[in-house]
Structure formats: C-alpha cells, structure tokens
Amino acid sequence: MPTILIIDDEASLVSSLTFALEAEGYKVHGAGTGAEGLAAVAALHPDLVLLDLRLPDRSGLEVLEALPRGENDNSSAPQVIMISAHGDTRAAVKAVKMGAADYLTKPFDLDELLAIIESALERRRMACEIDFHRRAALRDSGLVGQSPALLELAATIGRVARSGTARILILGESGTGKALVAKAIHTGSPRAAGPFIEINCASLPEQLIEAELFGAEKGAYTGAHARRAGLVALADKGTLFLDEIGELPLPLQAKLLHFLENGQYRAIGSSASQTADVRVVAATNRDLAKEAAAGRFREDLYYRLNVISLAVPPLRERGDDIGELADHFARRYAHEEGVAPIRLGAVARGLLAAYRWPGNVRELKNLIERLTILFPGREIGAAELPPEIAKVPQTASPAAAAPAVPAAPAAPAAAPREAASISDALADAERDMLLAALREHAGHKGKAADSLGISRHAFKRRLQRLGIQ
Numbered sequence: 001m002p003t004i005l006i007i008d009d010e011a012s013l014v015s016s017l018t019f020a021l022e023a024e025g026y027k028v029h030g031a032g033t034g035a036e037g038l039a040a041v042a043a044l045h046p047d048l049v050l051l052d053l054r055l056p057d058r059s060g061l062e063v064l065e066a067l068p069r070g071e072n073d074n075s076s077a078p079q080v081i082m083i084s085a086h087g088d089t090r091a092a093v094k095a096v097k098m099g100a101a102d103y104l105t106k107p108f109d110l111d112e113l114l115a116i117i118e119s120a121l122e123r124r125r126m127a128c129e130i131d132f133h134r135r136a137a138l139r140d141s142g143l144v145g146q147s148p149a150l151l152e153l154a155a156t157i158g159r160v161a162r163s164g165t166a167r168i169l170i171l172g173e174s175g176t177g178k179a180l181v182a183k184a185i186h187t188g189s190p191r192a193a194g195p196f197i198e199i200n201c202a203s204l205p206e207q208l209i210e211a212e213l214f215g216a217e218k219g220a221y222t223g224a225h226a227r228r229a230g231l232v233a234l235a236d237k238g239t240l241f242l243d244e245i246g247e248l249p250l251p252l253q254a255k256l257l258h259f260l261e262n263g264q265y266r267a268i269g270s271s272a273s274q275t276a277d278v279r280v281v282a283a284t285n286r287d288l289a290k291e292a293a294a295g296r297f298r299e300d301l302y303y304r305l306n307v308i309s310l311a312v313p314p315l316r317e318r319g320d321d322i323g324e325l326a327d328h329f330a331r332r333y334a335h336e337e338g339v340a341p342i343r344l345g346a347v348a349r350g351l352l353a354a355y356r357w358p359g360n361v362r363e364l365k366n367l368i369e370r371l372t373i374l375f376p377g378r379e380i381g382a383a384e385l386p387p388e389i390a391k392v393p394q395t396a397s398p399a400a401a402a403p404a405v406p407a408a409p410a411a412p413a414a415a416p417r418e419a420a421s422i423s424d425a426l427a428d429a430e431r432d433m434l435l436a437a438l439r440e441h442a443g444h445k446g447k448a449a450d451s452l453g454i455s456r457h458a459f460k461r462r463l464q465r466l467g468i469q
C-alpha cells in the first residue's frame, strides 16, 4: 500500500484529503510545516509527497530542494506533487523544473488529484523496477560497485546482451574489469546456456594463436601431434571473448575478418571450410582507431568488431566503488587465507580514494591480498600502505576525499612503473616474512604457516607464487 505524505498548513484540507485518499487504499500522513514535513519524510520514507508551495516556516520550494532526489538512480526518492494557490503558477512550474512530478492549483478536483497521484506512483514503480534489474544484473555479473558509472554500465550491458549476435568492442584501461563485462554480456544473452570461451590475443605467438583459434590438423606444424579443435569451434552457440584484440598479428586479423564476414574458417593444414555460430566480443586497452590509422590494425576489422562499443570507466572515476571493492576483497582474501579480515581506517580509505590506481581494480585487488597476508585482522592506516599510496598528493584526483595526509613531498602523478614498484615492495616484504618463518621453524611449512596465522595450503601457494623453492 503506497504511503502519501501531505505537507500543508491548512488543517481542513489535510483532513479531507486524508479521508479521501485513505478511501482509495493509500496510507496517509499529514504535516503542518516544512520542518515537520522533512522529519516525516526521513522517518516514513513516503512514496509520494503532496507539498504546498506556501508553508508557515519556509517555502515549498525550499522543502523540495531538501528532499531526496530521484536522479543518480535513487529510486527510493519520493515523487512530489506541488499544491499551489491561484497566482503561484510560476513557482509551481519552477518546482517541476526542480524535479517535482507535477502540480495542482487550488481548488482542485479530487479525480484530477487521483489521476496525477496514480501516474506519479506508476513512474516511481518503473524507476524502482529498472533500478532493481540493474542491481540484479550487477550482482549476477560479479561486478562489485554501486557508482553511477557502474550502474550505467550495467544498464548498457543488459541492453547490448539481449541481441545475442551484435558484436561488441569493450574499451578501457588495463584491470578495469573488461573480462568480467564480457562474461556478463554472455550471461545476460540468449546464448547463456552455450559456452563462454576466452582467449588472450597477446599471450601466444602467431602460429599458436591461429591453431588455438581455428584448430589444426595432425602434423600441420612441428609439434602438432594430434588434430585439435579450435576455440571458434568450441564456442559454437556461445560467445568468444578475444581479449587484447589490439595485439592480434596482422595476418591473423585477415583470417578473423573472413570468419566475421561469413562465419567460415579453416583449421591449419585443412582445405575444408567449417562454420560456427559464435558471438564475438573483443576487448582492448588501446585506441584501435589510432592503431588502424597507423596501419597496425586493419580498419575493416575494426569496423566489423566495433558494432557496439562499451567503455569501462577507470577505477579513479568510480568514487565510492573503491571502498566497496576494498571491503569486498578484504572479506574474500580473509576467507581464502583463513584469517580475520583487515579493517580499513578512515585515513586509509581517504588515501585509497585519492590514489590514481593506474592498474585499476587489479591493482587494488593485489594490494588487499598482500595487506591481508601481512596484517591479518589489523586496522590499516597510512603506515601500512605502500608509500606511493600513503604519499598521494591531495590534488592527485579531483574526486579525492583524502583526510589529512602526512606531510610529504608532492609526488608526481602515479604511473604504471610506480604501480610495479608497489607490487615489488610488497612482494619483498611478503618474501622476507615467509623466509623468516621458515628459518625460525627449521623449514617446517606447517609450523611456519601457523606462526603467520595462515593455512598450510595458503602458505604453500604463496611460496609457489613467489618462486621460493
């Protein structure tokens, strides 16, 4: 049952409207002043507010300004209908420009009021529904974050996924989550029951990528001991995700173009054409238009791939997502390591928010993993953070919400090379701790793991990752 709040100082109007609206099945509350009205909105979270333009303590426009807004996906904001007296029309129109759903001039007809209320509530229901679907799509995709930029991305993913065939080019800096976006497109598409196959075009030399993509006959090249199916064949009825497409060697670009144009391809060493029903989603952190202009990427392939392009924003433009992602990874790594999660203090949160994150979510994820190992269960302050983050200049990001940062020389804006040095510094610290624990326990891994408060399995995984024999 929708809740309506009437903010009006005319007691007789409030009581007659309350009577009429309750008879229509609404839950109704009244408030006689702007202050009372704002308190009632905060306490009752009404679905709709009937707001008089003239109130004893302040104007209706001031109250409207102080109410939660419906923008930025805040679908819980109430719909507002202004009630104006004769001669107040200009103010009422201004209210609509400020976000009110509609206005009525006294004296008004009850049927007219009911029709306006119903259509405003319908609008709110739709906003809530869209919001619900966006958030559900985000949850299912595994993309953590609630920033307007991410919600917008989730909405676009939902729209583009539906077609099931349109090719999509995902653009964004390294580590922003392009692979997760590709997976979300697959999961939200009619191909969801089919396979999702991923290949990183930068990971293999040319001939191996060709064999990987299109398959090869036995003996087609040195080392091809058996016939192998390509990923294109494996992705039949599903989605093929070509990560780092900008790195695909030129001769292979021609073969991919041929496949995109007519759905046909040929395995290495085979004379027969094969077909596959595949949706191609590609991703790159390069400016492909520029690469094409420079002759390093085929222009025709670029246009074939770029039917719809989708930009994943860098982490530094996602505001509150940084804190939410940090908490998410803190819980996840604590669970994996079998330790208590690290806690981020206010200073650490401010510093993380102000840092530029050249390696984006991947860099944040790695940082939280290392902090979990080094300081399980501890509160993280500036001292526990790597110097590049602890010393971030306050002006580093316009969105920076950094609290007082310890006096530090203004460091230049962080560059990828610095990110590598953060990782190196943390890896060194981790290596020292692991080796010290091993030495202390005469090479006994179980005891060394116990002394660091992590499981034996986690301990061995770390040794392996750091290449410690």
Ligand SMILES: Nc1ncnc2c1ncn2[C@@H]1O[C@H](COP(=O)(O)OP(=O)(O)OP(=O)(O)O)[C@@H](O)[C@H]1O
Residues within 6 Å of the ligand: 142, 143, 144, 145, 172, 173, 174, 175, 176, 177, 178, 179, 180, 181, 243, 244, 283, 284, 285, 325, 361, 362, 365
């Ligand atoms: N919004 C997010 N929520 C949770 N995890 C995320 C999010 N974005 C990225 N990640 C994680 O960060 C890491 C990097 O993401 P991903 O590999 O998708 O980035 P990418 O843009 O494809 O990087 P590259 O261009 O280097 O291939 C992954 O482990 C991914 O799971």
